[in-house]
Amino acid sequence: MTKGRGGKPEIKDDLCEYRSAVNTVCELLPMETRECWRTPFKEAYLGIYHELGKRLVQHCRLLATSGAIPRVDVPPTVLHAVFATDRPDHAFLQDPLRWGFGLTEPMATKTLARLLSAGHSETRAKRIHAFLQALGLPEDCASLRALESCRIFAEQDRIDLKLVWIDDANRDVVVIVEAKLGHKITDGQLSGYRKAVKALHKTDPFASILLTLDDGVLSALHPQQRKLWKQVDWRTFCMRFERLRPIEHDAAVQMFLTTLWHRTGCLTQEDRHGRI
Incomplete structure (x- = not known):
């Protein structure tokens, strides 16, 4: 992972690193298993990608323990950098307006x-x-x-x-x-x-x-x-x-x-x- 200005992670490099980790895992998985992970990278999953990442890491560790594949780690900082879940002013952490009717x-x-x-x-x-x-x-x-x-x-x-x-x-x-x-x-x-x-x-x-x-x-x-x-x-x-x-x-x-x-x-x- 490279650093940008101010020592902050570069999002593009993090995304590449994340994809690389996922693809490395997929190459080592049985065909019927790999397709459940290697799908288009969608940005609509705020808050759950961290959970998905943990599931992927856990899945890999179980397979590594059983000797099925070598251990491959997905850096947790990648998820935060790509989806900005740790930015201090994240809007989605706030409660929405409760007017009783939706935005037109x-x-x-x-x-x-x-x-x-x-x-x-x-x-x-x-x-x-x-x-x-x-x-x-x-x-x-x-x-x-x-x-x-x-x-x-x-x-x-x-x-x-x-x-x-x-x-x-x-x-x-x-x-x-x-x-x-x-x-x-x-x-x-x-x-x-x-x-x-x-x-x-x-x-x-x-x-x-x-x-x-x-x-x-x-x-x-x-x-x-x-x-x-x-x-x-x-x-x-x-x-x-x-x-x-x-x-x-x-x-x-x-x-x-x-x-x-x-x-x-x-x-x-x-x-x-x-x-x-």
Whole structure:
């Protein structure tokens, strides 16, 4: 495990180390056993990956004791570093708001827009950068300097969220997000959003994201729309954002994020049996 600035573990190296440990174990397991461990690495399992890790380690130790395989350890710090379970301002450790009704889509997106727009330019840029990565965009999609002047709009041209910044060639870079908490999405809606961006910014969106509760939403769309839009589920987004956002000891931010986490499903008992 390598160290980043300030002596903190590098998340990417930890993730590689974790995967390497799991894959090493899998190569030594019988075929019928290994498939229950070597599955896509999902980030939606906050709080239970530590348990899964302990189960994997225990499983390996039992096999090692019986002489079936050599002993392979999965460093427990890897789980903490990858899923940020030990960050001091972890929002999901807070209780959600108990209003008697859930967040609506406009409430969620408008509050996200205000959250991303708040604070000093440097902090804003880091928060927006984390948001873009949580949506699945690559780390190099924008520089922090460019994001310091990023503009965030909610409900402009009926688009739930729109982020706009200027690239090195002085052109608008636009990311649009259609956020759904259960309502249906139509091909006409999505086509209209992209046309509105083209008309206003003279360019197609850099990324078009569907933020939904249901993984199957994208598959129900017309094939042309499936090429233009990327689907991200709310739980994966919340997990990524919580891991990547800058540390902020702000009770209001924590309260909103944990309320959003609970509104979008958080974890269920079925997740306790999720596979690595």
